[in-house]
Amino acid sequence: MNLRMLTAILTICGAMNIGAQTSNDTIYVVEDLLPNAVHFLPAPPDSSSAAFLDDLAQWQWSKTMASTDRGARASLESRIGPAAMASVMAQVLELDTINAEQTPAIFQLLAKSLVTGATSTKKPKLEYKRKRPFMVMNETPWGQYDDMEKMIENGSYPSSHTASGWATALAFAEMWPALQDTILRRGFEYGENRIIVNAHWQSDVTAGYLCAAAAIARAHCEPAFEQDISAARAEYARLKGLPLDYDPAADADVPHGERFLNNPVDTASARFMADIALYWNNKPLRSTERGDTASTEAEYSVAMMQKVMGEAIGITISDEKTPAITRLLSHVLDKASETADRLKPIRFRKRPFVQLGEPSAVAGDEEKERGKSSFPSGHTNLGWTEALVMAEVAPDHQDEILRRGYEYGHNRLIVGYHWYTDIEATRMLASALVARLHADPAFREMLAAARAEYVSITTGIAPESRVAKPSAIRTYRIDGIPATSNTHGIVIENQQKMVKR
DSSP, rough: OOOHHHHHHHTTTTTOOTTOOOSSSSSSSSSSGGGOOHHHHHOOTTTSSSHHHHHHHHHHHHHHHHHHHHHHHHHTOOOOOOHHHHHHHHHTOOOHHHHHHTHHHHHHHHHHHHHHHHTTHHHHHHHHHOOOHHHHTOOOOTTOOOOHHHHHSSOOOOOOHHHHHHHHHHHHHHHGGGGGGHHHHHHHHHHHHHHHHSSSOOHHHHHHHHHHHHHHHHTSSSSHHHHHHHHHHHHHHHHOOTTOOOOOOTTOSSOOOHHSSOOOOTTTSSSHHHHHHHHHHHGGGSSSSSHHHHTTTOOOSSHHHHHHHHHTTTTTOOTOOOOHHHHHHHHHHHHHHHHHHHHHHOOOOOOHHHHOOOOOOOOOHHHHTTTTTTSSSSHHHHHHHHHHHHHHHGGGHHHHHHHHHHHHHHHHHTTTOHHHHHHHHHHHHHHHHHHHHHOOHHHHHHHHHHHHHHHHHHHHOOOOOOOOOOOOOEEETTTTTTTOTTEEEEEETEEEEEEEE
């Protein structure tokens, strides 16, 4: 890749924005360049919304957990910050400790991922200023480390605890895929804890997971993040006495959702009433333009992903015009299908149109889909996985990409093929899949090629354009400025990235 192309890619990723710095010693992506959940997620449900029934059901569930061991752990883990998360992840990785002195590489990955995730919730918190459950219900939070006065001042939607925990889990799952399901379960529970201690609604926590996934997608545009993943992996291998060439992804399958997600909602659960309410609430949309879109986008194919993602980023994506992007979309579709299809028979649930004995909005699919599980949603898994990956390809359109990926999943509620809680859980599965994909060099090569192709289309700089080469090897900083003897960090030498110490 030539220097002009590299500089263009960095420009697209935001590295050359005037007055903006993409990362620093404490965060991978500064707040202004992170995806903005105000633009790609719906507003939090108010008390008159059908979605609020799910919040109420989970608020009631939290009461049953207060006197359990899980409740005690939720209270203990109300502490937020790198030290608290280090304690959680040390247990998962079976390390005596994680800290800056004894495990510097692992701790740096943890600390910066955590801050990146938490920071991704700042804008929506300020925008919505949602009241927390204990405020609405005239109660008190009971997390051991929760400060009620500070919590009252800080909005409830999305949950920053959740975003910090899930962002860390995604980074660590990518770092060590052999333990991905265990890591992801603890990251999932770290967010769910906030419902248990009466600090957040279910919808706050769900939004926190999605903010974290979007933030980590953006972090993948930063060389520092990729470098820290590699350094943490090497450090962990050394601590475990493994050879330097050990590949923790070699024997790791796609993420197993049954190991880190909760079981699908049962008809005996209070949450099922929320699923019913949301089904009826969305059914009238079938006769609207939104419903027409949902029915049209019921097609599960690379061609549909080309259309949806092309509209999001404002270019035509096709086999002929964008072969690298198409190849990436196709690979992601294959892996998304594999991930969802293996889980469906393990956690079978009847689809809404089957359970309720009603026609769906996509009659042509009913016969072949009737006997398949509603959990997880294959379309949602595809849409959110593709959106997270394409947000890395075209981060200058990240909010629109993520919004379209979110809506592609919500379509399935409108047409009657999936329950609301299935769709919400499936986006977690998709986030986990993206972490696993990043552990494969072949995927990273496809992603780099797609990004270069996108830059070529939008800037007019061909990926393999020939430029005059100097007779002597010259070294440049990553922003294109010639390096000096005082330059340290990642540089470009002879068109290759290297670290100058």
